[in-house]
Amino acid sequence: MATISLADVKALREQLGTGMVDTKNALVEADGDMEKAVEILRLKGAKGNAKRADRSTSEGLVAATQENGAATLIELACETDFVAKGEKFIALADKVLAASAAAGASTVEEALAAPADGKTVADVINDEAAILGEKIELRRIVRLTGDAFEIYLHKTSKDLPPQVGVVVAYTGSDAETARSIAQHISFADPQYLSRDDVPAEAVEKERAIVTEISKNEGKPEAALPKIVEGRVQAYFKQVALLEQDYAKDNKLSVAKVLADAGITVTGFARFKVGA
Template identity: 55%
Template sequence: MANYTAADIKALREKTGAGMLDVKKALDAADGDSDKALEIIRVKGLKGVAKREDRAASDGLVAIEVAPSSDGSGETGVLVEINCETDFVAKNATFTTLADRVLAAAVASEAADVESLLAAPTDGGTVADLVAETAATLGEKLVVRRVVRVSGEKVASYLHRTAKDLPPQVGVLVATDAAGAEVGRDVAMHIAAYSPTFLTRDDVPAETVENERRIAEETARNEGKPDAALPKIVEGRMNGFFKENVLLDQAFARDPKTTVGKVVEGAGGTVTGFARFRVGA
């Protein structure tokens, strides 16, 4: 019988994310040698890549790095989302290390989309190679789902954990001018909670505004509102739409009596851009 302990099983499970039975079988086949057992698990994982392709990868984490912009104009924040199949793997050290390496490659390569990021170099191969190798080790489908870069004079960031034992599930970047940096992190925390879609009203596509206005008018008519009152009612409902979806119009999370726009204005600053990722959303 192979010579290994419960501690050996635990260590290999933590390293690979593999199930108890798979780890024990690998240790048995490797006669208790942890390195050989790890290789067996990885080979088994590689063989299972095709089978995993149709499985859902809706768990995972987000990661952020903010650094000086390469052109010296200010700062650039990079936000990536990497998915796996289970929360067990999401908090596994092998998976979180993968995320760190993918984020580093995104920063170094200045990749602005997933295709470019997967082709970016890392440790003698590409990010795509690294993801495939790690997927083989962990035995789950892994996906680099999205990446975004936000640049500005100053960039604030915020990462939020939806559970204490899991890595961050929500990530936010906010670009401001120098004065706006004073409230940048507060705004980032607000975005994490309220998930706005647009920065300003001007950023809302005209067709979206027209559609919302049409819905508001039709709804008012169906409610039997008099024609004379329709313009005011529609305008009120459009303001409600903007307050729900436009960052600067939203009621500020820390003080709902004011808006995000007024908070930024009070600091003498300007928000120039933002991005928000939530794992699986």
């Protein structure tokens, strides 16, 4: 039987991020063979993945990249903030992002099928989940095409990786304003680019709601149309980027800021971890 040294245990733990007891036991079972011990630990972790399938993943990070006329934004989720801020999870997110972007993936299914390290992204995620001992999932991905992009990743805590990610696709040359708009989006959370993009059924639903609210408030019947219309306009300012008041100067609309800067936003995406 091979002698298992503390150095061997430490080296394997640093490679895989596994616990002390599990690592030592795997080396003992493998009779000191490092490669076999890795297989044992991965197999043990893979069995655990099935048990973790129903667990919630409310932590994680967002990551983004741009290249060759496209930008990709992902949300990689895990169970705890302890794992989310670890080097291995962050490295995994970088690997998933790079593989997804290289494959031109625009859906989670396409991203999971993308090649990475001689396997698929899904396999890479499952392998790391087995080692880290938590459920890990690629929750969302978006791919934007355009002339220029601004990426803004926001940390809600200095101890955690970015929790809010924004990608803005635009035409124009004022990158500073484009970045400011990306920051605005991270704060204001618009759902659509313009009022024309808001689905008609969503507008009608809002109109019905504010009509009922206005009636319940006892507003005069004759004044209802004007009151309801005003509230519908307020709804557009809430959900449509171009209609919103600019976060850095609420006397200006985002549309006005963009026009003054000679910028046209052609698309955007915003992810917040767990939202």
